[in-house]
Amino acid sequence: MKTILIALLALLSCDLMAQPHASASRMEERIKKLGTFGANPEGGVSRVAFSEADLQGRAYVISLMKNAGLEVSIDAAGNIIGQRKGKNNNLPVIAFGSHIDSVPNGGNYDGDVGSLGAIECIELLNEGKIQTNHPLEVIIFEDEEGGLTGSEAIAGILGSNKLDLLSHSGKTIRQGIQLLGGDPERLSSAARKKGSIHAFLELHIEQGGILFQEGLQIGVVEGIVGINQWRVTAEGKANHAGTTPMNQRQDALLASSKLVVAINEAATSIQGRQVATVGKIAAWPGAPNVIPGKTEFMLEIRDLSHDRIMEVFSKVRLRAEEISKSSGVSFRFELLNENLPALTDKYVQQTIADAAKELNYSQKFMPSGAGHDTQDMARIAPTGMLFIPSKDGISHSPYEYSTAEDMARGVDALLHSILKLDLSGK
């Protein structure tokens, strides 16, 4: 019995290897075409959600999906859903996709690679005349860059209070969803039940330069990091910069500078991939001839482990107390945001790693430092993410770039993972 099973698996595996390979030139051609919608004169795109360019880009993607034989619909949240029947349509769906909206003055790869890559998988299945056991679903999420709106709706966590927020397009999210053909009054119909999705996969460009710098081809994403943000306020004593001797000062900016350096030390003193950043600072009264009496800055710590985030933070607190004692400047920490880490599914991770290995692609397990629709999908389904290299780690910029070959390898690994998951009982 065992021998037969191994032989069967070998046969299946052999079958999988026979899958058609993605067309690098088709991927590149479509990336370029999609990039014409909302193209900036200086390069890159501004295809913010709900804009005219977004509508044009969606129309293009929908036409590709229909041409590939998908049954296309728009859910109540405005997400584009493309369905392909499986051999057994009672099985839960295998879903995959990404988004095509961009940040203002963004690039042509963030979201686009995963969206067009999902469609490319369908093209390849068509070309290989492969029908999966599970039904398949390509999802093009709406308004990822504006706050994961589409995937929050699918995960059932889109609060109605968010609908009246103004988006970059100048429209509210409610107006935007209507514009896309969704129905904000029926949002709950877009939510999927836990168990209704066999697995969700997203192909995406890495947004740091890790794969690029290490010359690796596929990143197996272990999860989307948690993010804690604090507002730090330092209170010293404003005083005359000419008449106050150095040893009589309570300089809030000097103390804050020491803490910024200490934050960097706290994050790098522990082994691991945690990051800590101070991205914004201001000092008051803010005159060159007045010793700052007050500063405010933002501290952000990210890691796949919430405990690790708090470990770094407690080191920062400790150093702040020491600096306070020696400087007479007090620090106050105010937690503004806390997003817990969203881990991808271990089995799906391993499936992607095996798929990449079988395709002879070099690979690495890594966290995603940025947020993705996958983190919402992780609430209702086993998820996995595949990264491909991003030149110089640039993203959210007209300069973001991935080669056609890297994109094609990403699609191959995605499709191979889908086919492996299609055969798994999990």
Next chain:
Amino acid sequence: MKTILIALLALLSCDLMAQPHASASRMEERIKKLGTFGANPEGGVSRVAFSEADLQGRAYVISLMKNAGLEVSIDAAGNIIGQRKGKNNNLPVIAFGSHIDSVPNGGNYDGDVGSLGAIECIELLNEGKIQTNHPLEVIIFEDEEGGLTGSEAIAGILGSNKLDLLSHSGKTIRQGIQLLGGDPERLSSAARKKGSIHAFLELHIEQGGILFQEGLQIGVVEGIVGINQWRVTAEGKANHAGTTPMNQRQDALLASSKLVVAINEAATSIQGRQVATVGKIAAWPGAPNVIPGKTEFMLEIRDLSHDRIMEVFSKVRLRAEEISKSSGVSFRFELLNENLPALTDKYVQQTIADAAKELNYSQKFMPSGAGHDTQDMARIAPTGMLFIPSKDGISHSPYEYSTAEDMARGVDALLHSILKLDLSGK
């Protein structure tokens, strides 16, 4: 001969000691009265130059001067000049005074003490029926806080380009001078020739807490510090705060924070009273989730010695280069302002020190970290400044405060110095 001279000097000295003592209560009463013009509801004054309150304050001071028998006039720059004849009016004048304009939301002592103190000297000379050899002149400078306008005119360095600048009153300086009774077209008539002033003295509150903290009564000012200001620009690389590993960052704010700490170390690593301050900072793009690619901050170094300022600066430059090498962040220094130190006259300094000693006042030689009209007067005359303690070192604030006794001691030391200079051949 020598013995006779010593006996004569002893006699003179004895005479000097017979000078009447300043009235602490009169000083305090007049400080309070002057403080009613432009009084803020919450305390302190906003008696900015050329305002209605300034005009009222000047009218009050002019009335005090006239009542004290001074011949009062307004020069072409709008300065109030009060003259008192000497025994020999061919001798160059001994001048003393200060200003009565304030910063917005300022206090009742900065400038006021020296102005009312100068008038108090005249009251005392009248009471003691003392006529000096030299003619005397009380000068109430106009618009000190707006940029030493009145004393620049007397020193002959008020550029006509300054006349069209807008002052805190909302009027241009040209309009303001007209309002005070000056004549902007005849400014050069306000300029004094080098040699026409025997000595100029200014009584002022200290603006740091040095005398206050050390419990001393009189500060003998060695000079007004030089001030160099640089704009420092740090250029690194803006990047995603989530996806960029700690070791791949070129964080302009982290590097700048190290330099701010290094600036403090550079200033305190050398013995001396030099001060270095970073009073203003900004980081771009300035989002909590983006590693700053650029910062700009202001560096100010002050000292009585320009060489010392440049010594501190060269240490800062050296550290900046080191930080650059290890961080990949470049620094650019742009000199925005350079005010050279203005030293007071050694002989006048010693005269003040002797006067204070003879009056049994504790004293200290010290620099002035802030700018004063005296620095302009130093261009055309031997100058001296006397400081009195300022509670907690506070200035340019409604909370600035000096006791009536400290003010009276300041006036006594000022008058005693004037009388000693009146006898000196220098």
